[in-house]
Amino acid sequence: MQWAGHVQRMEGTRAPKRLMEGALEGRRSRGRPRGRWSDGVERDMRVLGVRSWKEAASDRLKCRNMLDQAKAYPGL
Incomplete structure (x- = not known):
């Protein structure tokens, strides 16, 4: 989840950001x-009760x- 927040705050042109958005070919x-x-x-964020994790990860x-x-x- 820490990595998810880091990637969400990245610029849109960086490779991990593009991979996370799912624009793969093949x-x-x-x-x-x-x-x-x-x-x-x-799924993990739903367990915590967070509805929009992308907005929350921006802060x-x-x-x-x-x-x-x-x-x-335990288990997250």
């Missing part, structure tokens, strides 16, 4: 789609408070 493999990293972050103080709350939950 063919998909057969079968069930692999889970995305951002889906896992969203460093809110992001730090979310990380402190996550430390109280």
Whole structure:
């Protein structure tokens, strides 16, 4: 979750930001789609009760408070 806040505050032209938004090219493999990293972050934020984690991650103080709350939950 700390990395999610860091990437969210990055400029839009940086490579990790583009990868997080999912603009990849190529063919998909057969079968069930692999889970995305951002889906896992969203699932963890729902456990904490945060609705819009991208807006909250833009503010460093809110992001730090979310990380402190996550430390109280085992398994996050």
